[in-house]
Amino acid sequence: MIYLFPAPAQRCVPLLINLLLALLPASSQAESYREKTQSVFFPPAVTQILRRNLAENPAAQAQAQACLTAAQAWLKQSDAELWSAMFGATIQRSWHVWSNGFCPQCRQSTPMNTWKIDALNLPWKVACPHCQETFPKNDFAAFYKSGIDAHGIFDPARADRSLLVNADHPAATDPLHGFGVDDGTGYSDGSNRWHFIGAYLIYGQWKQVMLTGIRTLAMAYVLTGDPAYAHKAAIMLDRVADLYPTFDFLKQGLSYERVDPVVGAGMVTVWHDACRESMELALAYDMIFPALDHDPALVSFLSGQARQYQL
Numbered sequence: 001m002i003y004l005f006p007a008p009a010q011r012c013v014p015l016l017i018n019l020l021l022a023l024l025p026a027s028s029q030a031e032s033y034r035e036k037t038q039s040v041f042f043p044p045a046v047t048q049i050l051r052r053n054l055a056e057n058p059a060a061q062a063q064a065q066a067c068l069t070a071a072q073a074w075l076k077q078s079d080a081e082l083w084s085a086m087f088g089a090t091i092q093r094s095w096h097v098w099s100n101g102f103c104p105q106c107r108q109s110t111p112m113n114t115w116k117i118d119a120l121n122l123p124w125k126v127a128c129p130h131c132q133e134t135f136p137k138n139d140f141a142a143f144y145k146s147g148i149d150a151h152g153i154f155d156p157a158r159a160d161r162s163l164l165v166n167a168d169h170p171a172a173t174d175p176l177h178g179f180g181v182d183d184g185t186g187y188s189d190g191s192n193r194w195h196f197i198g199a200y201l202i203y204g205q206w207k208q209v210m211l212t213g214i215r216t217l218a219m220a221y222v223l224t225g226d227p228a229y230a231h232k233a234a235i236m237l238d239r240v241a242d243l244y245p246t247f248d249f250l251k252q253g254l255s256y257e258r259v260d261p262v263v264g265a266g267m268v269t270v271w272h273d274a275c276r277e278s279m280e281l282a283l284a285y286d287m288i289f290p291a292l293d294h295d296p297a298l299v300s301f302l303s304g305q306a307r308q309y310q311l
């Protein structure tokens with residue numbers, strides 16, 4: 001039975017598996033968990049119709065072209081870059097920079113999700129919607145890289161804290177030396193705390209880089225049949241699969257600046273988003289499935305990563 005009302009995010013992946021199994025013939029269900037042999041939602045008969053309709057419909061072609069254009073942002077990246085784009089659960093995530101706060105630069109109100117994030121073009125930064133100042137002021141990418149452990153996961157204890165300086169005011173004697181600096185736990189001015197990186201992880205690195213990348217690449221593959229898109233999506237999905245079970249928003253995330261035992265359950269994100277995201281990840285896997293059996297370079301790369309990072 002499929003339940004459509006919100007369920008705890010932890011149940012979403014089994015739910016999707018049940019959903020997918022429910023669409024298989026009864027004989028297949030009897031042999032539950034047998035090897036997957038084809039895309040359930042996009043089998044050859046469906047993709048043939050889809051691509052035939054696409055060839056005849058200019059409006060659909062424009063939409064498809066927009067998808068392919070968007071996919072280039074991930075397609076142009078190396079396998080190693082895409083694999084490394086997924087972060088571990090070792091930095092506290094926050095649903096808001098500060099749900100009822102203001103910008104520490106211009107002091108204007110920046111409530112809820114008004115901070116601007118463009119992770120592909122401005123990684124590890126959030127921007128004030130008023131004065132456009134970006135935070136954190138330190139080079140968080142360098143700090144993050146310095147803390148990567150033997151398994152490819154950021155370890156705060158390993159990270160080089162000498163990198164935690166305002167890049168515009170690096171001198172130790174400068175009064176703005178620590179202004180806007182975030183080590184992953186937020187920037188505090190002594191009275192208030194801004195969760196720049198915690199919120200960036202959710203809305204930037206997770207939703208914009210990882211989820212949008214996987215969705216866009218998978219759709220580009222379905223539209224074209226070009227295995228290059230499926231290859232890149234598979235790299236990202238594989239790394240998400242490595243780390244997804246380690247995420248528990250209830251223990252690792254903040255909602256409205258606090259750990260919320262009532263509404264805080266989830267995975268990378270809070271449950272209402274995590275449910276949909278789990279579905280999208282399962283669907284993307286199903287979309288690219290036909291290409292996976294014909295991609296020895298994918299197996300080679302992921303096997304190499306597993307050896308290098310002791311997975």
Ligand SMILES: [Zn+2]
Nearest residue numbers: 103106128131
């Ligand atoms: Zn501002």
